[in-house]
Each structure stands twice: as C-alpha cells, then as structure tokens.
Amino acid sequence: TQLLEQSPQFLSIQEGENLTVYCNSSSVFSSLQWYRQEPGEGPVLLVTVVTGGEVKKLKRLTFQFGDARKDSSLHITAAQPGDTGLYLCAGVNNDMRFGAGTRLTVKP
Amino acid sequence: KAGVTQTPRYLIKTRGQQVTLSCSPISGHRSVSWYQQTPGQGLQFLFEYFSETQRNKGNFPGRFSGRQFSNSRSEMNVSTLELGDSALYLCASSSGRTMNTEAFFGQGTRLTVV
Numbered sequence: 202t203q204l205l206e207q208s209p210q211f212l213s214i215q216e217g218e219n220l221t222v223y224c225n226s227s228s229v230f231s232s233l234q235w236y237r238q239e240p241g242e243g244p245v246l247l248v249t250v251v252t253g254g255e256v257k258k259l260k261r262l263t264f265q266f267g268d269a270r271k272d273s274s275l276h277i278t279a280a281q282p283g284d285t286g287l288y289l290c291a292g293v294n295n296d297m298r299f300g301a302g303t304r305l306t307v308k309p
Numbered sequence: 310k311a312g313v314t315q316t317p318r319y320l321i322k323t324r325g326q327q328v329t330l331s332c333s334p335i336s337g338h339r340s341v342s343w344y345q346q347t348p349g350q351g352l353q354f355l356f357e358y359f360s361e362t363q364r365n366k367g368n369f370p371g372r373f374s375g376r377q378f379s380n381s382r383s384e385m386n387v388s389t390l391e392l393g394d395s396a397l398y399l400c401a402s403s404s405g406r407t408m409n410t411e412a413f414f415g416q417g418t419r420l421t422v423v
Contacts, residue, residue, distance in 0.1 A: 234412075243313070243399050243414025244352075289352065296365040297342065297412065301351030 204228060205292050205300035213306040217279055222303045224290035225272040231294055233266055233273045238287040238302070247275075249293075280307045311336065313402050313415035321421045327388040330418045334381050334402030340364075341383040342412065343375060346397040355398075358383055387420075395422045 205226045214220055224233070232251045236244035248257050250266035250273060257264045261284075263276040273290055289302045314333040322328050334341050342365075343355040354367035358377035375385040381402075387394055397419050401412040 241416065243401070243416055245414070246411045249411070291352075296354055296357060296367075298354055299344070299352035 204298045205290055207288075207290060207300035207303050209303060210301065211304050211306075213308065214280055216281055216307055216309050218307075220277050220280055220305070222275045222277075222288055222305070223272070224274070224300050226292055227271065228292065228294075229270050230292035231270075233270070234291045234293060234297070235264055235273070235275055236289040236291060236299075238289060239285075244287075244289055277305075280305075282307045282309050313400060313413050315398075315400055315415035315418050317418060318416065319419050319421075321423060322390050324390055324392060324422055326390050327386065328390060328420060329384055329386045330398055330400075330420075332383045332385075332400035332402075332415060334383070334400075335413055338402040338404055338413075339381055340403045341377055341381065342401045342403075343383070343385050344399045344401070345369075346399055346417070347395075352399070355385065390422045392422050395420060 208223045232249055234249045235247045237247055238244040248264045253268045253270045255266045261278045265274045285307050287302045287304050289299050291297045291299045316331045340359045342357040344352045346352045355369055356363055356375050357365040361377045372388045377383045397417045399414050399417045401414045403410045403412045
C-alpha cells in the first residue's frame, strides 16, 4: 500500500478546464513536495509546502497543504496542453516518499 | 551547471544476472537517493546516501544494494535479477542539508529483465 494516495489516477480534460488533484495520507509530514514528470524524463520539482494550511501559487497552479500536514491538493486553472504529464506528490520526513501519481492529459 | 547523469539509459538483462547502475550527482551535492518506478507501484524509495554513508533505506530485499564514493557519485547493484525488477531506476541528488531541499532527478535507467 502507498504511504501517499493520489487521486484521481488518470484525468483527461479539454484545454481551458479547471482541475484538482489530491494527495492524502494518514501520516504527518514536515513538508510536502509536488513534482511533474514528462515521458522519458525524471520528475521536476514544482513546489514545496511546509506550513499547515499554506497556500502557494505558481501562475495557474495553486498548491495547498492541509492544516494537519497530512494532505495536499494541486489546482490548475484553465489547463493547457503543455500541462500534460504525471503529477507526483512526495511527503518528506527523514526521507522522501512518493504517491503513485496522477496522469493528466489536456486535449487541445 | 550539469544536471544529474545516469548511465546507462537502457539495459536488458537475463533473469539471474546482476546489474550495476551509475549516478553522477550535480557538482557540490552530497546526497544521492535511488528510486524504482513502475506503472503499478509508482516511485518506490530504495535508499539514500550522504557523504558515503547510507542514511535511509526503503523496504527492498537485500538483492538491492548501493554505495557512494568520495566524489559523491553513486552506484546501485541488483543481484539475481527477477522479471519483477524491470523498471525505471531514478536517482536524485540534493545538497542534503535538510530533506526539504530540492531533489534533482536524472533521466533514469530503464532496466528490462527477460
């Protein structure tokens, strides 16, 4: 079983739509990171959230860390085909553990 | 500066053989972590090395081992390969001062066991 559960596992939407991806755990983390991975490449860090309740915005991406530091969400506004990829959350304590990821496809 | 380099990019091995994968971290980074990525399990943590010492270890059998050299380059070894070991093996380097620091991933080595 995964330490971090991501949902949905797959998401296919049209360009311009909004979406939210969730990352949930029963464990508390000192921080949580979100990565995006494209085919043939390693994951690339998008953001690190550290404080419970923290909200960070990166252009059209909004990241939220739950108050209890056990869960997080990623919201994308007006998705574009360039947002297509595998989105991974990673909980950080003494090491870094990943969720299985959400595979997003944005169709033009 | 140069990114994380993993070699080889692709590898095909036969069941029962052993394999060694290499990772050169970003210059100045002292922490190297290894992950196994499969479609069913996602990214699974193997182990992390910091200054030549294994600092953390995941839940993999003893067939999976690693080491780090004084120049921070790291190798991982898998002995007695099984079909289920087929996966993308990723390494990530970071400054390692805290676990919150950004991890930079290589492109991975895709291992196929036949």
